[in-house]
Amino acid sequence: MRALEALLDFLLPPACAGCGAAHAGGFPLCAPCDAQLPRRDEPVATHPSLDACIVAVEFRGAIEDWIHRFKYPRPGIAGIDVASGAVARALALEAAMRAPAPRPDLVIPIPLHPRRLRARGFNPAGLLTHHLACALDLPQDARTLRRVRDTPSQTGLDRRGRRSNLRNAFSCARHVPPSIWLVDDVVTTGSTLAEAARVLRRCGALRIVGIALAATPAGRFGA
Numbered sequence: 001m002r003a004l005e006a007l008l009d010f011l012l013p014p015a016c017a018g019c020g021a022a023h024a025g026g027f028p029l030c031a032p033c034d035a036q037l038p039r040r041d042e043p044v045a046t047h048p049s050l051d052a053c054i055v056a057v058e059f060r061g062a063i064e065d066w067i068h069r070f071k072y073p074r075p076g077i078a079g080i081d082v083a084s085g086a087v088a089r090a091l092a093l094e095a096a097m098r099a100p101a102p103r104p105d106l107v108i109p110i111p112l113h114p115r116r117l118r119a120r121g122f123n124p125a126g127l128l129t130h131h132l133a134c135a136l137d138l139p140q141d142a143r144t145l146r147r148v149r150d151t152p153s154q155t156g157l158d159r160r161g162r163r164s165n166l167r168n169a170f171s172c173a174r175h176v177p178p179s180i181w182l183v184d185d186v187v188t189t190g191s192t193l194a195e196a197a198r199v200l201r202r203c204g205a206l207r208i209v210g211i212a213l214a215a216t217p218a219g220r221f222g223a
């Protein structure tokens with residue numbers, strides 16, 4: 001942990017990632033910038049395949065820009081954006097710390113299809129999973145749950161459309177332990193988390209908690 005803290009100190013000089021003001025706190029944003037984040041304390045209403053879904057913030061205002069920068073870095077050296085990554089990691093940890101006990105046996109990211117992973121170069125949910133696993137000393141597994149169908153974007157689809165778009169999108173390569181944290185970046189209707197959770201349950205998961213950075217304000221699971 002000490003090495004991780006030293007690395008974070010190196011990556012995050014004591015200045016606010018939002019306004020640049022001198023700032024020595026643990027969170028990458030100073031208190032005024034932090035206070036502007038639209039925190040979401042109540043869990044996202046869950047789909048039956050999930051036991052709970054915890055997010056740190058609502059996906060609106062400045063947070064949209066932070067998360068967009070984290071998910072879609074510009075190519076090359078211009079894409080090195082330490083601040084957005086630090087904010088995303090801090091929000092993921094914040095959500096995870098509010099997850100109902102007990103801690104999971106395994107942390108799993110929502111996977112990208114290999115073709116999309118190659119095109120993008122990284123999986124944002126995978127980075128968040130890695131951070132949570134390292135920070136909280138939990139096992140992680142980015143291989144067991146696979147995206148086997150390259151589904152079109154969910155954007156613009158209603159709930160029913162999203163569900164059918166995701167049919168047979170995931171497969172599970174082996175048995176999983178009973179308690180899982182399933183990590184994504186932004187929750188919209190929850191269809192993606194719900195479908196992935198359904199597949200994990202077929203492979204042995206008994207308790208699945210979704211962990212994400214943000215939920216769209218209208219994001220609700222259910223029928």
Ligand SMILES: [Zn+2]
Pocket residue numbers: 016017018019020021029030031032033034
């Ligand atoms: Zn600030």
